[in-house]
Amino acid sequence: MTQAQTWVRRLKESDPSVCTEVFDAMYGPMLRYATWITQDQEAAYDILQEVFFKLWQGRQRLNADLPLKALLFKMTRNRALNHQRKKQHQQTRLSAMQEIVPDQEPPPRQQPRSEDAGHSYSSMDW
Numbered sequence: 001m002t003q004a005q006t007w008v009r010r011l012k013e014s015d016p017s018v019c020t021e022v023f024d025a026m027y028g029p030m031l032r033y034a035t036w037i038t039q040d041q042e043a044a045y046d047i048l049q050e051v052f053f054k055l056w057q058g059r060q061r062l063n064a065d066l067p068l069k070a071l072l073f074k075m076t077r078n079r080a081l082n083h084q085r086k087k088q089h090q091q092t093r094l095s096a097m098q099e100i101v102p103d104q105e106p107p108p109r110q111q112p113r114s115e116d117a118g119h120s121y122s123s124m125d126w
Contacts, residue, residue, distance in 0.1 A: 004068040011059040023052060026069065030076050037080035038087075047079045 001009075010018035027048065034044035054075060062068070 005064045008062045008064040008068055011055070011062055012064075014059065019052065019056060022055070022068070022072075026072055030072060033073060034076050034080045037077065038083055040083075043083050044080070047076060047083060050079055051075045 007018050007022050011022075030048055030051070031041075031044055034047045035041050038044055038047070051072065055072065062071075
């Protein structure tokens with residue numbers, strides 16, 4: 001039985017210590033891969049947190065005959081690409097909004113009138 005098959009068996013048995021072993025063995029290469037795809041290390045950290053969480057959530061559905069390393073990298077790739085698509089969509093929307101609303105200075109803030117100074121929102125009749 002390979003190390004990966006042992007990890008899958010222990011994951012299916014809900015052995016929490018195996019998470020540390022898988023994490024220690026796979027985190028570095030997976031982080032580099034996610035960072036390479038996203039070009040954003042902070043996003044890569046979040047992606048890997050989600051990958052390991054999903055691995056634990058879906059541990060009962062794991063197949064010991066399929067390579068765990070390939071599964072983890074596929075999960076990482078899919079989430080990293082989803083992150084990139086979401087980021088691109090947000091940038092596109094922001095660009096569209098900037099075309100609609102031209103850059104302009106915000107209006108100057110008005111100073112409260114002296115007769116309003118003693119009033120508060122809680123005393124207003126809504």
